């Protein structure tokens with residue numbers, strides 16, 4: 533788990549670990565071997581805070597199928613059915629992703645991240661907008677992934693979620709020296 537006040541750099545850290553942002557200093561290593569940021573994209577899936585910005589296809593089912601195909605998954609249709617079930621999306625399979633509610637979209641982007649079969653999955657505020665039943669559903673799915681030996685990093689302000697799914701958690705402190713961004 534990763535938590536801490538607004539603006540401490542939790543999302544920035546997630547983007548760096550995924551290869552979406554370049555670090556200004558330091559190195560990225562996978563199993564002790566230095567790698568370029570773009571190498572991380574092959575191993576790490578990230579679910580960012582704005583779910584709808586990560587949905588591009590015409591239907592929920594196609595969104596999952598495309599994620600599975602991009603990850604080189606064989607038998608994508610069967611795997612897509614399983615993910616629909618795991619995230620309680622079966623009844624929404626033919627809906628346009630942008631027509632879904634916030635919580636439904638959130639479940640779909642998490643399902644798409646699962647489709648990538650990543651070694652590391654990072655979820656930035658995964659439970660914003662989720663009701664109690666779906667909070668437990670996501671927590672269970674994350675626990676299952678962790679039991680399969682995958683690394684799960686959950687960024688959250690929801691200490692109930694930290695309690696439910698995290699074996700350990702780091703608090704990122706607010707460092708005033710980091711706030712050196714200037715605007716013209």
Ligand SMILES: Nc1ncnc2c1ncn2[C@@H]1O[C@H](COP(=O)(O)OP(=O)(O)OP(=O)(O)O)[C@@H](O)[C@H]1O
Pocket residue numbers: 536537538539540541542543544545711713
């Ligand atoms: N693209 C950017 N350009 C300039 N500054 C940025 C950019 N993205 C983030 N920042 C700044 O970097 C700092 C860390 O932002 P970040 O989004 O990583 O925080 P956070 O810990 O995820 O906050 P929150 O809890 O609100 O989601 C903030 O001061 C933010 O304004």
Ligand SMILES: [Mg+2]
Pocket residue numbers: 542543544581656
């Ligand atoms: Mg953030």
